[in-house]
Amino acid sequence: MTNLIYETQDSFYQYIERVAVGTQTIADYLREDKIGEAMQLIAQFSEGIAWLTKVIVLMRKHRYYIDIDPSKINEFLMEINEGLERQDYVIVADMFEYEIQPFFEEAKEKRFKKVGN
Numbered sequence: 001m002t003n004l005i006y007e008t009q010d011s012f013y014q015y016i017e018r019v020a021v022g023t024q025t026i027a028d029y030l031r032e033d034k035i036g037e038a039m040q041l042i043a044q045f046s047e048g049i050a051w052l053t054k055v056i057v058l059m060r061k062h063r064y065y066i067d068i069d070p071s072k073i074n075e076f077l078m079e080i081n082e083g084l085e086r087q088d089y090v091i092v093a094d095m096f097e098y099e100i101q102p103f104f105e106e107a108k109e110k111r112f113k114k115v116g117n
Contacts, residue, residue: 005062009112012055015048016107023101030093038089042080049073064112076100 022041029038053070076099083092 005059005064008055009059009064012052013108013111015052016104019045019048019052020101020104020108023096023104027093027097027101030089030096033089035089042084046077046080049077059112063114063116065115066112067110068107072103076103 022045026038026041026045029035029041053073056066056068056070059066076095079095079099080092083089083095
């Protein structure tokens with residue numbers, strides 16, 4: 001079980017690295033009017049974010065904590081959906097570049113810590 005926990009944590013860290021880079025690509029595609037490509041990446045981003053959130057919650061059940069707030073991640077998803085519903089791609093691009101990317105750049109430095117027994 002311990003190996004699975006560490007492997008999952010390692011995958012989590014690797015994915016956070018990719019998210020930090022991918023957010024800029026999404027913002028660039030939206031600004032370049034490559035909406036189809038951006039939407040594909042946003043769908044992948046949403047799936048990945050759901051996985052990250054699930055890992056955080058499951059790790060907590062095993063007493064591993066990381067200083068990343070899953071509710072903040074969910075806020076991003078709701079804001080993205082609102083912007084996409086209005087087809088306000090400038091706002092969505094700005095969110096990816098100026099809110100989401102810095103959040104994940106900071107998250108790259110964080111690690112799970114075992115708490116308690």
